[in-house]
Each structure stands twice: as C-alpha cells, then as structure tokens.
Amino acid sequence: MTTQRIGIEVSRAIAIAAKLANVDVVSAYPITPQTHIVEDIAELVADGELDAAYIPVESEHSAMSACLGASAVGARTFTATAGQGLELMHEVLYIASSMRLPVVMTVANRALSAPLSIWCDHSDVMAVRDTGWIQIFAANGQETFDNVLCAFRIAEDQRVLLPVMIHLDGFYLTHMVEPIYVPEQSKVDKFLPPYEYPLPLDPNKPITMGAFAPPNIYTETKKAQQANLTAAKEVILQCWREFGNFFGRYYSPVEGYRCEKAKVLLLVMGSLSETAMSAIDTLRDEGKEVGLIKLRLWRPFPFDEIRRAVRDAEVLIILDRALSFGGPAGPVCSEIRSALYNEDKKPKVISFVGGLGGRDISPDGFKEIINRGIEISQTGSEQEFEMFGVRE
C-alpha cells in the first residue's frame, strides 16, 4: 500500500493514525463529539486489525488513570476525550505530565456546561492550560492526522517524555469528511520506531512513581518540570522538520497567512483559521493590508515566534473561543499581551471572544471583527474585551 488520499471523516482518520502508530493500549470513555474516534479504535481492535489492549472504563478519570498505568510500564498509550470528559480527568492530567508519562490524547474541543452544550469552543482546553501537557491546535483534518503521528514521536523522545494533547474542534473537524493523505505503514514505522521508557515499572527493578515530596524538594520537582516542558519546544520543531522531510508537509508553532506588510493582524486558533483565511482574501482583494496568524503550538508557548510574527503590525486582533470570566481578555489574548508587554516595538492588542458553544463565525463575521478591532484601536472601548455576535 502506498500513500493514498482518501475521503474520510477526521475522527476515523485519527483512529487510523493510532493504528499506524501501533499503539499498545487505548483506554477511553465515549463522549460527544469524541465518540467516533474511540468507537473506531475499539472496532479495529475487535476486528484484529490493531493488536492493542482496549480498556473500556466507567469514567474519564479512570480512562486517564488506566493510561498512566499503561504508559508507566512503557506501553504506547492513546486516548481521546472532549469537554466535560476532559474536566473529569483534570487532576490526573497533572499526574501524567509530572510523572513524565508520554500519553497521547486527542481532544474534540467542546463547550463546558451549564447550560449543556455539545458544540465546539475552547473552554475545555483553557481549563487544562496549566496541566503541563504539550498542546497543539489543529486547523483541519490533515493537520490533526499528521500531528497525532508527530505527537507520539515528540512525547516519546527521551529528551521530552511528556504527554501531548492534540486539539481539534468538535464537529467542525471531528465530524468533517476530508480528503486525507494516509501514508503506508512501513513509512510510519520508520518515522515512529518502537520506544523504550527509560525507567518503567518492573518488578525486577523496583522504583516509586508519584511519590511524596515534602517542602524541601517539591519546588525542585516543579522547576525540573518547567525546564523540561520549555526545552521540549526544540524537539517539537525538530519533529515537525523531520515529519516534513518524511511526508512533505511542514508545520510550525506560528503560521502566517498573507502577512506581508500587514498593518492589521488577526490571530485565531483551531478550525476557525480556515474561515478567517477567506475573510483575509476578500479584504486583501479590497486593498486592505491585513493578515492572519494561526497559533498552532499552545504549550510550550512559542514566545519568540509570536513576537517575530506580530512585531511590525500596528494592530493585533485576537479572537478567543473561550471566556475568562471577570478577566482581562480571552485567555489566548491575555498570554500574547503579556508576551508582548515588555517589547519596544509591538502592536495594540485588541481582544474579542466569540464562536462560543458552536456559534459559527462566517467570513463576513471576521470582516466585522477586523473592522471593529481597527475602530477600537483608534477610539478605545468601554470594555476590556468585546464578545462578538452577542445579541444585546
């Protein structure tokens, strides 16, 4: 079998990526809009197409806990969740990263209750921002598929050994049928060889994981974790370069679209960047000097790349798909503003929050956001940030 481009639902492509990655253990609990991913993997295992242990559990807390156990003995481990499920595994997420267990998880981004919403936004992602996982946002199906393969290689790199989340927008990507290049197994095997965890649980060589740390050592453990996650960026960049050399598609932490001489930049994450590209095209056709920045790497945060990408702009408009209630701006905007604050040359940063709970933003919507952002940059706003598209 050679590389094929097949029309396939993105969730099913993720299951194929997990199979191509030869995962050993999958433990998951089904939740909309992640279900198709884990259902497909369960089927692949049941049909004997994937030689893995599929552990059905009673909750996401248990799903992640089972993944930790599997990863601790050196198994290649995968799971997927969404929204409330991600919240239910919250405390275990910290343990995965603190114990340096390279679990890979796709998150079908979903709004948090209440009121109950199964549709997409990034409130689930932002709540797990500080869990110490490497976090990558995908803008389309191919990016998702490719980054699932990259995620294993990054996570299992001996210099990293950290868990990785791949974020894809619920429904907008999970349920989208896209033409996706699926590489042949032999090529994936070369890109992603089997790995060995350096200190696995082994009765013949007893170790203690997740032990107790009194005040005289806890700070050192956290410093080690911070240094480790920050240093992972170099490995991520290297992995993306090598992925490009293998498969011909190159990724970067921050990607610009039509940014040449742009005075105004729009920054988004996830699938909305595809829609925003259409809006930028129209505005460029009208002669406006606007460009788009897609933020792909969320943790570790790509400080240098962001600073370089926006340095020459006058206005940077950031659309967050999550609210920080009572806070200064959308969560992404807060971080970027903070990253730019001490720079001598920086744009004005304008924050919008929109696309909550599956509310669409059309290309015309993005034009409105950009025009309003320019207006605020000149006249100011009475609010710290504005919610786009809300009925007053």
Next chain:
Amino acid sequence: MTKPEGELTWKDLEIGSIITEPGNASQYQTGGWRTQRRIYDTNRCIKCGICYIFCPEGCIEQTAEGYFDANLFYCKGCGICARECWPQAITMVEEEE
C-alpha cells in the same frame, strides 16, 4: 540517593521525580511531626505487645528484655499506643515539657 533530599538541585532529580532506591522512605524523619511524646513506664508494662500491634507507623520494636520501645525518629506522637495500653504503661506528654 547520593545527597540528602534537602540538598538535591532540580538537575539531580530522576525523570518525573521517580525514586530508584527502594525503601528510601526510611530516611524520612516522621518524628519531626510530633507534638506529643510518649512516656513509657516499664514497671507497669506486662509485655503484651498490644502497642506494637496497634502502632500505625510500625515504629515500636521489642527489646532483648521483652519491653516495647518506640523509635522516636519515626514516632509521630499519635498516642494510639497510649490509648490501647490497658495496663496504662504509656502516657503522652507535650513535646515542650
């Protein structure tokens, strides 16, 4: 562990702070938690060993004479031995006394 825990830098730690030396919890002085210390009267002790059985820390050992001494490096001063000792050979006093 080559250095005492309090002298380790973040670079000295194993990945994920994994502990590779089995049983090194014995180096942890849980006696530092104590606010009360036990006073043991061997004249009242009948060597029944109930304190040994009940001690949740496992810090009580039998001596060559058959009495039961607590290792104060580990004893947290919980007072369970004093509560269970029915001949009342053990009493608890404040550490500062």
